[in-house]
Amino acid sequence: MSDLSQKPVADLSEDEARAELKRLAGAIAAADIAYHQHDAPEITDAEYDELRLRNIEIEARFPGLVRIDSPSMAVGAAPAEGFAKVRHGVPMLSLTNAFSDEDVTDFVARARKFFMADILRDADFHLAFTAEPKIDGLSASLRYENGILVRGATRGDGAVGEDITENLKTIADIPHRLKGEDVPAVIEIRGEVYMTHAEFQRLKDHSARFGGQDYVNPRNTAAGSLRQKDPKITASRKLKFFAYAWGIAEDADGNAQPPAATQREVVEKFSAWGFATNPLMIRTESADDLLAHYRTIESQRATLGYDIDGVVYKLDRLDLQQRWGFVARAPRWAIAHKFPAEQATTLLTGIDIQVGRTGALTPVARLAPVTVGGVVVENATLHNEDYIKGIGNSGEPIRNGVDLRIGDTVIVQRAGDVIPQIVDVVLDKRPSSAEPFVFPHICPACGSEAVRELNEKTGKLDSIRRCTGELICPAQGIENLKHFVSRNALDIEGLGDKQVSQFYAEGRIARPADIFTLRARDERAIKKLKDADGFGAVSVKKLFDAIDARREPELDRFIFALGIRHVGETTGALLAKEFGTIEAFRDTAFAAAHHEDGHSVFPEIGGIGETVRSSIMAFFANDRNVQALDDLLAEVKPKPYVVTISADSVVAGKTVVFTGALEKMTRSEAKAMAERLGAKVAGSVSSQTDILVAGPGAGSKLKKAEELGVEVISEDEWFERVGR
Numbered sequence: 178m179s180d181l182s183q184k185p186v187a188d189l190s191e192d193e194a195r196a197e198l199k200r201l202a203g204a205i206a207a208a209d210i211a212y213h214q215h216d217a218p219e220i221t222d223a224e225y226d227e228l229r230l231r232n233i234e235i236e237a238r239f240p241g242l243v244r245i246d247s248p249s250m251a252v253g254a255a256p257a258e259g260f261a262k263v264r265h266g267v268p269m270l271s272l273t274n275a276f277s278d279e280d281v282t283d284f285v286a287r288a289r290k291f292f293m294a295d296i297l298r299d300a301d302f303h304l305a306f307t308a309e310p311k312i313d314g315l316s317a318s319l320r321y322e323n324g325i326l327v328r329g330a331t332r333g334d335g336a337v338g339e340d341i342t343e344n345l346k347t348i349a350d351i352p353h354r355l356k357g358e359d360v361p362a363v364i365e366i367r368g369e370v371y372m373t374h375a376e377f378q379r380l381k382d383h384s385a386r387f388g389g390q391d392y393v394n395p396r397n398t399a400a401g402s403l404r405q406k407d408p409k410i411t412a413s414r415k416l417k418f419f420a421y422a423w424g425i426a427e428d429a430d431g432n433a434q435p436p437a438a439t440q441r442e443v444v445e446k447f448s449a450w451g452f453a454t455n456p457l458m459i460r461t462e463s464a465d466d467l468l469a470h471y472r473t474i475e476s477q478r479a480t481l482g483y484d485i486d487g488v489v490y491k492l493d494r495l496d497l498q499q500r501w502g503f504v505a506r507a508p509r510w511a512i513a514h515k516f517p518a519e520q521a522t523t524l525l526t527g528i529d530i531q532v533g534r535t536g537a538l539t540p541v542a543r544l545a546p547v548t549v550g551g552v553v554v555e556n557a558t559l560h561n562e563d564y565i566k567g568i569g570n571s572g573e574p575i576r577n578g579v580d581l582r583i584g585d586t587v588i589v590q591r592a593g594d595v596i597p598q599i600v601d602v603v604l605d606k607r608p609s610s611a612e613p614f615v616f617p618h619i620c621p622a623c624g625s626e627a628v629r630e631l632n633e634k635t636g637k638l639d640s641i642r643r644c645t646g647e648l649i650c651p652a653q654g655i656e657n658l659k660h661f662v663s664r665n666a667l668d669i670e671g672l673g674d675k676q677v678s679q680f681y682a683e684g685r686i687a688r689p690a691d692i693f694t695l696r697a698r699d700e701r702a703i704k705k706l707k708d709a710d711g712f713g714a715v716s717v718k719k720l721f722d723a724i725d726a727r728r729e730p731e732l733d734r735f736i737f738a739l740g741i742r743h744v745g746e747t748t749g750a751l752l753a754k755e756f757g758t759i760e761a762f763r764d765t766a767f768a769a770a771h772h773e774d775g776h777s778v779f780p781e782i783g784g785i786g787e788t789v790r791s792s793i794m795a796f797f798a799n800d801r802n803v804q805a806l807d808d809l810l811a812e813v814k815p816k817p818y819v820v821t822i823s824a825d826s827v828v829a830g831k832t833v834v835f836t837g838a839l840e841k842m843t844r845s846e847a848k849a850m851a852e853r854l855g856a857k858v859a860g861s862v863s864s865q866t867d868i869l870v871a872g873p874g875a876g877s878k879l880k881k882a883e884e885l886g887v888e889v890i891s892e893d894e895w896f897e898r899v900g901r
């Protein structure tokens with residue numbers, strides 16, 4: 178068809194859809210490059226959005242055709258590579274926090290005490306304070322020279338921030354030139370960059386439609402938007418700014434020139450110069466008024482349209498601020514009265530059980546959607562079955578021991594970025610029909626029994642209930658496969674989480690062995706991978722070759738890849754070293770698992786404790802696991818782990834220490850490799866050390882080696898030396 182690009186998605190044949198996805202991937206990539214890298218968009222935003230939408234619609238109709246380079250898999254723009262550093266003329270301070278009314282009355286009392294002599298001497302002496310919302314955004318400092326914005330920076334560590342001038346210039350509330358005659362020759366205006374709830378929601382909706390990234394909350398999104406390398410992206414985010422403080426303020430001769438005499442007048446000046454300032458600021462002399470204003474602001478919190486996390490009180494007169502001074506990195510003359518964590522009341526509509534890689538059954542609360550601190554909350558973690566019953570981790574009652582039931586009215590809390598929690602149940606509102614929740618003893622993913630194991634050390638039941646289905650459980654199966662091919666395990670190029678999920682869903686692979694029979698099965702198949710999945714012949718061949726290239730994996734990686742609970746990389750290496758071959762490991766573990774006193778059969782291995790040994794035996798006690806391993810071993814031949822004190826190894830007999838970040842191998846791999854070559858690996862540098870392999874960030878060990886005259890080489894030099 179000549180104009181395929183206009184054909185409705187519903188009418189596309191599979192071949193046409195494949196061709197369209199290919200065209201769209203190319204067109205979107207080209208548009209991205211034109212926009213982000215060359216600063217020269219070639220199509221309008223609306224046209225671009227249309228391309229993305231069409232891509233998503235076609236993928237939704239033909240999930241099997243999703244391309245490896247699909248635009249829907251790309252997550253937002255790359256983060257900024259780095260901005261120039263800027264030293265603030267005056268450091269950007271933080272604030273001392275107050276959490277109770279008493280902390281606030283204490284603050285006012287401290288001020289009265291400090292200025293008592295003035296109060297007693299002068300009947301006209303007034304100690305006034307301002308109170309204004311504490312905006313939950315990011316502070317920025319804007320330097321104006323002769324009224325012109327010359328630089329804008331992040332707070333950074335308070336002394337040195339990053340130059341984000343071009344990004345800040347895109348914010349409509351930030352004037353490029355100050356209005357009025359009375360602007361100091363140099364002034365740093367400080368304030369908060371933030372994102373409104375409306376803008377945050379708009380971005381989220383857009384992202385849901387076009388398959389973009391997941392935005393967590395307005396503050397993080399504002400932060401991400403400000404740190405974009407491309408100011409056009411910042412501009413598209415519609416950030417806002419409130420001015421509330423200042424750093425340097427000087428006249429043309431370099432003398433200090435505060436904009437006014439009091440905090441409130443300065444902020445009024447900011448407004449006259451063209452800044453947005455917060456309308457909720459008051460000035461008062463009484464602690465009671467400060468607290469009353471705190472309650473007023475708190476009551477308006479949900480309807481303000483942006484996130485605030487407290488109220489800031491500041492001494493009003495600048496000369497008195499100067500006299501009262503600073504502690505460490507905060508002024509004495511100001512305090513932030515924080516709001517308690519935000520809570521909301523909603524309905525617990527259901528409890529779902531999710532199954533993880535290790536078979537852990539995790540309950541998740543489904544809630545009637547409710548806004549908590551500007552974020553819509555629909556789920557909350559319930560941790561485990563005891564938590565639902567009202568029992569904490571160490572057996573103590575939580576929520577006064579009240580259990581959670583579907584249909585309950587619950588109080589949900591969100592503090593900062595943490596996952597929402599259910600903090601309480603409104604028992605008065607519990608429907609009479611609400612039944613205690615029965616935690617399943619059967620895995621919802623595979624129907625196998627789910628059990629709580631006895632912790633041998635504590636003698637208590639494990640708080641987590643686990644599915645015993647292991648390799649037959651689809652929930653565990655898919656996560657296990659992802660683990661099997663992951664970077665520190667078999668590391669199969671081109672076979673990542675996405676492909677594993679897709680192949681699993683299509684029934685192409687279910688167990689690790691299937692990965693290695695994929696090529697042979699595909700050769701016999703009528704519906705071939707290269708046709709069916711939009712992979713193309715070249716990428717399919719590449720994938721099959723990458724799989725074949727891993728048919729003789731290192732033994733330690735292979736053992737780690739099996740996904741036996743508690744067997745991490747280090748344990749994998751210890752087991753490989755102990756047993757030498759996969760057969761020896763398999764046969765011993767199998768024998769131990771089927772012996773009435775398994776611990777007497779399984780050898781004691783330094784660095785491997787009871788829990789790991791029990792876990793290995795539990796794995797081998799399950800016939801399905803053994804079958805899956807044996808099937809895998811029909812395809813894969815892990816290399817025997819040989820400790821060769823070979824004469825030709827240049828590091829044989831040497832004592833080696835690894836330090837700093839290693840880039841080409843993990844620490845346990847490095848250790849295993851050195852030991853294979855007959856070296857002894859030590860944890861610290863001493864006069865016995867022959868070689869220190871130092872990666873970036875090496876610290877005290879490097880220093881010590883230099884002092885002792887120990888030979889220091891890089892990771893690359895190490896590889897050169899051992900000839901790998």
Ligand code: IVH
Binds near residue numbers: 270271310314316508
């Ligand atoms: S005044 C010397 N006022 O809170 C005092 N800070 O915890 C300078 N903030 O880094 C700060 N709203 O990012 C001040 N109305 C407000 C504020 C505010 C938010 C932030 C600011 C600062 C942090 C200190």
